[in-house]
Amino acid sequence: MATDLPGFLAEEDGALVGLLLYHMGARGFEVVVLLSLQERAGVATHLLAQAEQVARGAGCRRLWLVTTNDHLSAIAFYQARGWRQVAIRRGAVAEARRLKPEIPEFGKNGLSKEDEIEFELALGDPPPNHGIQPTAFGHG
């Protein structure tokens, strides 16, 4: 369940203004939940910067997440922060709704919620010989 996941809180003057929950696995650092309660004030940017720091520290090659086609502000936000769309799974939400009818048919803005979009932030290749000590030859 999402609430068992590790994450970070953003607070301002003791009040909660944002939340990020993540999962680190074989596919990299997944941002499972990102929520800003004080929009367009840099809260989500700050949380993602913390996430990137943890991901880099853990040796992850990428951060990734899945959102849906109706989350227009999230789509604009990730692209503005340098994330790229790497997959669109057409009809994936409609498919999930067959098993979970409680998934709403429309987003807050009235758009039909149908497709999943995967975004990623690549963290670049590790340096050459990362973690490998060169072998010394020819001594003596």
Ligand SMILES: CC(C)(COP(=O)(O)OP(=O)(O)OC[C@H]1O[C@@H](n2cnc3c(N)ncnc32)[C@H](O)[C@@H]1OP(=O)(O)O)[C@@H](O)C(=O)NCCC(=O)NCCS
């Ligand atoms: C998407 C979300 C996380 C962004 O959080 P935020 O704290 O407002 O983001 P920041 O203040 O760090 O960054 C804002 C930047 O994102 C982009 N952005 C955010 N909302 C936007 C919108 N509606 N239209 C265009 N650009 C937008 C802009 O580049 C904006 O910078 P600007 O205000 O200088 O133009 C927030 O809107 C949110 O919590 N939405 C509801 C939950 C959600 O959709 N979560 C993600 C699901 S995967």
